[in-house]
Amino acid sequence: MMNKPNAIVFFDLDGTLLTSDVTVAKSTIDAIAQLKKNNILPVIATGRTVCEVQHIMHQSNIDSIIAMNGQSVFYQGEHIFSNNIDPTVIERLVNFSKNQKNIPVAFYNDKLMRISELSEPAKVFYAYLKQNIPPVDINTYHHAPIQMLLLLCQSGEEHYIDLFPELTFVRNTPYCVDVFNSGGSKAFGIQKLLENKGFSGIPTYAFGDGLNDIEMFQLVDNPIAMGNCVEPLKKLAKFITDNNNNNGIENGLKHFGLI
Structure with missing residues (x-):
């Protein structure tokens, strides 16, 4: 991937990148591969911790992550931020x-x-x-x-x-x-990534379904809610895609012309 991506897409995991049986759909894996070919950076943004989701990162071929609701940030395997509790x-x-x-x-x-x-x-x-x-x-x-x-x-x-x-x-x-x-959120971690890598001015997208995606939806340029999302996210979304078991990621990326 070139130094500066053409766009960045953040993916929540549970109920979003993952189907109900806690796996990544083949349509999603293929869509992420196409994103990378198009010089678009995929990033996981989750409440979970890195050691907990290694298998998902491997399966989806995503090596950048905003973990623990923005408390730890890795870019292409490089650790760039931690927010330790006293x-x-x-x-x-x-x-x-x-x-x-x-x-x-x-x-x-x-x-x-x-x-x-x-x-x-x-x-x-x-x-x-x-x-x-x-x-x-x-x-x-x-x-x-x-x-x-x-x-x-x-x-x-x-x-x-x-x-x-x-x-x-x-x-x-x-x-x-x-x-x-206090003040931590997925949006907080995303800002740390953008600042650290000098990614200002690059279009940002985010897929999510839960309450811990609200700040992320308020921050990115193009928030995309899953069909199975909680009600408050629908009001913030630019687009509501299909649910996590029905090619929601692939269809949302296609809607915005990212793949």
């Missing part, structure tokens, strides 16, 4: 979760995922993701930088918001809430 803030949150709310916590960075305890909410959440449950280590943050926490719960996150103004809380699935530094 360990003293993590300690306060872990203690509050354990002693006041009985809500388990997960700890994420680019290389590892750990949980505070092997609990029913952890089993339910990772079964929902079709993933193995990470190892237990409540002290992970003492010996590794952490860029994102998860509250493994179906409700109760409202109790944290006033107590932890340093953090942002975004419900990403029915079973978990993503937690990261």
Whole structure:
């Protein structure tokens, strides 16, 4: 790929780049290959962490990623940004979760995922993701930088918001809430990528379906909502494509003449 792409396309994963069986459709793989031939940069933009999605990056042949809702950024395999959470803030949150709310916590960075305890909410959440449950280590943050926490719960996150103004809380699935530094979002990570690589003035597109795609939709030139998206995204979208199981990515890219 040339130094400056002709355009950049950001793809959310769950419900967007991935079908309901958590794989990448052949039509999507072919569309991404065509994008690259057209000197257009594909970038994953996800709430998930890098180690969690290596197989998807390999399958889709995408090597740039905005991970953990903008808290870590890689461009063509090169790590260019991390937004670590202050360990003293993590300690306060872990203690509050354990002693006041009985809500388990997960700890994420680019290389590892750990949980505070092997609990029913952890089993339910990772079964929902079709993933193995990470190892237990409540002290992970003492010996590794952490860029994102998860509250493994179906409700109760409202109790944290006033107590932890340093953090942002975004419900990403029915079973978990993503937690990261205040002001963080996929849009924040996208801006870091554009600034770091000098990509100003290049047309930007984004595909998404969930609430954690709102800031990204507000930032890019051409937001494209999946047919299966949440209602608030429809209002922000320039185009609503088909759903994630029905060639939504390919059809959206064709609509904008990118492939």
